[in-house]
């Protein structure tokens with residue numbers, strides 16, 4: 140006889156309301172699982188898509204994504220000259236907020252050597268790669284542009300020649316690929332007013348200690364250098380020893396090097412770690428809240444039945460019958476709520492502003508945790524049920 | 536045939552200044568088919584005796600032999616599964632409101648059968664037989680809340696009879712019924728004692744209800760007296 144179900148039938152409304160309430164909590168937990176995966180997925184997407192054999196960055200910097208790293212552009216020739224290096228390409232990456240269409244959009248720009256260099260888009264989903272030195276761009280679909288669109292960035296207008304689906308910046312923003320000189324220009328371009336102002340500031344500080352003529356002579360060579368990159372991407376030649384090449388670059392060129400796996404670790408331990416911990420904390424709290432709510436509901440359900448439980452004991456029902464009654468209700472509640480959450484999140488994940496990556500393993504782990512939560516939640520009710528004296532059934 | 540024998544049963548609650556001697560050296564023997572009434576003023580120990588007999592309260596001292604098995608020795612349980620004895624060999628009828636509220640009349644009667652692993656058609660047939668016996672078949676699928684007091688009590692009796700118990704214990708079964716209905720319940724209990732050869736012990740306040748009982752015992756301050 141399924142006592143638990145018969146009893147719940149009598150309290151359908153409250154049961155369903157609790158299933159929905161706790162189900163929504165589970166939905167949030169599952170959403171946070173997805174957010175966590177999505178955060179890591181996006182955080183590593185550009186590293187994984189670029190995937191060179193070595194990343195060469197500014198000394199002592201975990202760049203170019205976990206921290207900034209800057210270096211003069213011409214160093215990629217020096218890196219290329221090192222034995223074992225087959226290709227060494229300049230790479231620049233930065234984030235901007237610009238008008239695209241009629242909306243202000245936040246996105247990242249990658250500048251790379253479009254003529255055979257590393258670091259460009261791996262898979263073009265529509266259109267083609269950048270083929271000219273200037274004024275062409277490849278963009279992620281999320282930017283909301285179409286092939287052939289004209290996008291003004293700074294002083295020039297760029298034509299969308301290709302669309303990708305893979306490269307997302309660590310913040311989950313779309314990435315736009317430009318040729319290296321275009322990317323540098325978009326990054327460093329200033330309007331004429333600003334250039335004049337800066338020149339004037341520099342000139343004034345120089346004339347404080349130098350004669351006018353010397354200052355005027357020095358001025359052009361002191362203008363800010365725009366031939367700056369953030370990293371050099373290296374492809375090794377066949378049979379080259381990666382460790383030896385890395386040591387060589389570090390010792391002779393005074394840079395830091397990382398493999399792609401090390402870049403990933405830098406991100407996981409650095410920029411992505413805070414979010415990961417935060418999400419773990421929230422999920423733990425939400426699960427605790429769910430267990431507490433289920434406990435209280437099961438406790439109330441049990442307390443309302445306490446006299447029936449006394450009668451059952453008096454009639455001679457073994458404890459197992461009573462344990463099953465309480466546990467089954469707790470399980471039905473937990474499973475119902477979990478199922479509700481699971482169905483809801485799998486039908487709504489695409490509506491979230493951030494990317495959710497739902498993984499079957501995460502669902503399973505959450506399910507197991509929820510199951511234990513449900514068992515835990517029935518303890519309070521069970522304890523009340525088991526200590527009930529059968530004599531209680533006889534009182535008035 | 537003897538169903539129940541109680542020897543020298545004493546029950547003391549508390550100790551020291553708070554000590555209450557609820558039952559004092561009770562001796563009682565009940566045979567199959569006996570209809571026994573237990574009378575007494577409030578606080579005399581009727582419920583306590585019933586609880587000891589139904590193996591819910593442990594006696595302080597005394598021996599209980601039930602259906603040939605020694606359940607309680609002079610000062611301790613004999614180590615028999617008491618709940619099994621209760622579900623297989625005893626039936627209980629309470630004052631009122633002791634049907635399980637989320638089960639229909641039919642399911643309430645089925646419950647004790649399910650406890651001894653009687654299932655399926657045989658169990659269903661037994662339930663219908665009992666409900667017919669109690670003349671309550673037309674209410675079989677009602678929840679207790681929708682039944683009158685007398686109907687509830689009849690379902691409760693059907694439930695108590697489900698496993699053909701050797702002993703039926705009833706604590707004031709007529710207290711929540713009017714005199715006519717109360718008399719009817721007592722008639723039913725008489726019928727059950729005779730037809731099923733079950734021993735029936737009924738605790739009551741009400742002397743008007745005990746016509747035709749085989750034995751009437753009177754409890755006063757924990758002492759049991761035979762009255763006749």
Ligand SMILES: Nc1ncnc2c1ncn2[C@@H]1O[C@H](COP(=O)(O)OP(=O)(O)OP(=O)(O)O)[C@@H](O)[C@H]1O
Pocket residue numbers: 548549555556557575576577578579580581582583584
């Ligand atoms: N759990 C207990 N702890 C202490 N004293 C108790 C306990 N149960 C009963 N008593 C005492 O034992 C005595 C007998 O009580 P019992 O309930 O058996 O009386 P009763 O005859 O059933 O009364 P009533 O007719 O009012 O139901 C009373 O004095 C009561 O106070």
Ligand SMILES: [Mg+2]
Pocket residue numbers: 581582583
């Ligand atoms: Mg009493």
